[in-house]
Amino acid sequence: MKFAVKAWSSGRARAGVLQLGSCPSPIETPALLLSTRKACPLSIPPDLLPSLPSPDSHLLHVSSLHFLEGISPQTISDIGGLHKMLGLPGHVFVAIARDSVQCLPEWNSTNNWERLSRLPVAQVKPVELNDGHILIFQNVGGGSVFGSVVGGSSVQERERCAQEVASRSVSGYWIGGFGLGESMDERPALLNAVTDILEEEKPRLVSGLGLPEEVLQGVSAGIDIFDSTYIYHLTLGGFALTFPLDGVETYVSAFQLTNIGSDQTKINLRATIYRKDTSPIVENCNCYTCQNHTKAYINHLLNVHEMLAQILLEIHNTHHYLGFFRSVREAIKSGNFEQFRLKFSGSKRYHLASEAAVACM
Template sequence: MLAPFTCNLEGISTQTISKIGGLHKMLGLRDHGFVAIPRDSIQCLPECNSTNKLGASFETPCGRSLVKPVEYVELISSLRPNIWSALADEVPAWVSDKRNKTSVDRTVRWLDECIQLNRAGGSVFGSIVGGSSVQERERCAQEVANRNVSGYWIGIFGLGESMDERPALLNAVTDILEEEKPRLVSGLGLPEEVLQGVAAGIDIFDSTYIYHLTLGGFALTFPLDGVETNLSAFQLTNIGSDQTKINLRATMYRKDTSPIVENCKCYTCQNHTKAYINHLLNVHEMLAQILLEMHNTHHYLSFFHSVREAIKSGNFEQFRLKFSESKCYHLASEAAVACM
């Protein structure tokens, strides 16, 4: 399982990146793996100039941009990522059956075009869509599994489906795909969502969860060592959190001289206090986000490490249940206190 590294390349031409030698050389991260996914935080919808000229339309800070498969493959060729996924027509969970079916047909057609045009090298991941329809997801997964791809990118999560219906949607896809080929999913970032994805057979997660968490002033605090918590030691000072994170903008941390998480090995926890970060956040210092993101990234990666260890030891299901139970206990306790 991998956590994402997001790189904003706005303002840099593809020709410049290509002449430098790709992303690895430009960023100086030759030993790192890069994954290119044509996904934006804003929903992207297809546009059509004519029947034969389809492209993915993305919302950007400079307006809408239409990208056709040939242009997309040229872009990938300049970036030279280790893994890249074909274009996908992502639609939210509430669209009509007809629109959902069109989304699958278009995504499969784009995959065929991307494979045919591929000059970029790297591992091509086939995109799988289907919205909230189990049947359409199965159909798309079957079509993609029949193509010559190195792995699978499973999209359209986080666009309106509920946590309860997600396992069926994930299993409908993963039951069809080849086990030896990696499965990458976008839109699942919450710890409980990650555990849900792992249980369904997902290998790699792409998410903006840490970025948005940090932007809101939140810090991850949930236990990592087997999710062992002393539930009897639950304290009222934790009210307002959800047992996974705390809001460091809150006044209760103004004089708190403890680290974000005791015994955490990240730079922030080793050198700074909650009170200092609370001060930085409330005076809008840029250092606040830097320090907070360092902790959140470290904690999130440690969570993935704990998940991998639980899988290796054969205790993953127990690990997942303990995590869910600890969060449910906290929410129940919070509701009880609120009623007093």
């Protein structure tokens, strides 16, 4: 694995390039790590994966917790690794030792957690699922090891952990313990305390920051890769991302265009207002869904509980959110990241304040 920072903006925000294993093209950062279910994208079939932006969509999160049932790690290894088993030679699997199954409803049962608590640590090693790319915590069979930086809501504990990890021979850093109830106001101090200590020339991956505002907050602190289930939960709820992607100057006007009962970053396609709407989710969006289907069709699919609705929504939401990350990178490269962040966050707050004022009239 090779990583290099190419541009800085507004102090800590940085754009870089990550070259990883079998991925034929370098991945630009800040980047999004896509959620999977047993290493497969949650709702996107393999034949439609190429429709997503490449190589931005080639970083896939994988958790060994998903493999406690079914095919064993040894069987995966005998086949030749996840890449060969899944037919995804150009993708990179990122094994993270965290509670990533929280996004999978079927795992929220007492029996599964009792089974997991009795397993030896060796049976849930993330490295056993990979074959020579990003690995977390253990250096087995090659690959790149990321050191874990935690510490809860204590700035002192995070600093102590970061200092210890920075003294080790690791290829990068995984920053965990976020998205567990801390406020947006608490995060900057916790993130900055860590990134001020970690080496600049190594990539930083964070779990738990998924909303656009949270991503921007992480980028402000110098985070490079974001592991989140935001797209999954958004899609599950029937929501589609709609905020503009073509530059900071369009944000204010776009957020004030309509009032359809949302925060103007997304729309609820279950709503009856879209029953006869024959326009795409986002005009001029070149994702597979917007190029081939309408809001009315997806509204119908959702209302009849057709699984195709989630497939089409996840394709659009993934495509759109990867576009958001591209806009973030462009803002950093042009030296306008802070303006971009303030425009995005400020415009959303303006819309919410306007909605509240209307509701009180």
